[in-house]
Amino acid sequence: MQEGPVLNISSYKFVELPDxxxxxxxLFExxxxxxxKGTVLLAEEGINLFLAGTAEAVRGWVAQLKGDPRFADLDPKESWSEAVPFKKLLVKVKGEIIRMNMPQIRPDRAPRPAAVTPETLSRWLDQGHDDQGRPIAMLDTRNAFEVDYGTFDNAIDWRIHKFTEFPAALAEHKNELMGKTVVSFCTGGIRCEKAAMVLEQQGLDGPIYQLEGGILRYFEYAQGKHYHGSCFVFDQRxxxxxxxxxxxDLQRPASEAHRG
Known part of the structure; x- marks a missing residue:
């Protein structure tokens, strides 16, 4: 349901972009x-975008983008606001669309890790296990200050301060994940997709999934069931x-003031 005149979208795709x-x-023009207004990040590994404007303008831009076969299956997440939550338009070329500092992790050149839909995850959390009876380990791959705004009930939080710390934290704590079905999650899916690839390299003894579309997509389908608090987003909202x-009644966590 539309509430507010401004359409906000977020989306990403790992795909080889030599151009x-x-x-x-x-895209800038x-x-x-x-x-x-908003931010579009481009790298050899793909695209990551956050844009806002009138519905006609935003959807027109997305339609043009999807005219490129590499982006034809983009499925942006949508939300509405009273005002544009960005000050300007930025389109940047970066080394990575989400920085991990592990050049061997290239989702654009590898099979996509298995994903669990919000509907299936909600059902698993309702019943307390997956369809094979294995316990679920909800692994939050976000930074600590983001987690403090809200997360899934009983989620694992290693208090990382930036995503580049995730691989080392995983190596230190991977025994916490043994014997469980691991679901990595983040705001919109991009971090938990890379994280799932690193998880696959760790020799865990259970299935590994990323949450399809991240927390924001889960909110669309499950209305926050099994989740407490809100979800931090990287704009003025x-x-x-x-x-x-x-x-x-948004309360800013104390840790947010100290984020880097």
Whole structure:
């Protein structure tokens, strides 16, 4: 249901992009012409985007993007707001669309890790185990200050301060995950996709999944069941509740003030 005149979208895709410089110019010009604001990151490994504007403009830009076969299956997550939560438009070329500092982890060149849908995950959490009777380990791959806004009930949180710390934290704590079905999750899916690939390399003895579409997609389908608090987002709205609105009584965690 639409609430507010501004459409906000977020999406990503790991796909080989050898033409990032040319793409950067094209995508910037199209977004600027449509009056959009937000951030689009491009790297050889793919695209990561957060944009806002009128519904017609945003969806028109996405339709043009999907005209490129490499992006034809993009499925942006949508939310609405009263005002545009970005100050300007940025389209940047980066080394990684989500930095991990592990050049051997290239989701654009490998089979995508298995994913669990929000509907299936909600059912597993209802019953307390997966369909094979294995206990579920919900692994939060976000930074500590984000987790403090809200997370899944009984989620594992290694208090990392930046995503580049995740591989070392996993190596230190992987015994916590043995004997369980591991579901890695993050805000929109991009971090937990890379994290799932690292998990697959650790020799765990159970299935490994990423949460399809991350927390924001889960909110769309499960209305926050088995989740407490809100979800931090990287724009001026700060956080969204299970209805994809900024909570009226939003409390900023103490740790947020110290984030790097």
């Amino acid at each position: 990032t410089a040319q793409l950067r110019e094209q 199209r977004a600027q012409a449509l009056g959009l 700060e956080a969204l509740d299970a209805g994809l609105h900024t909570p009226a």
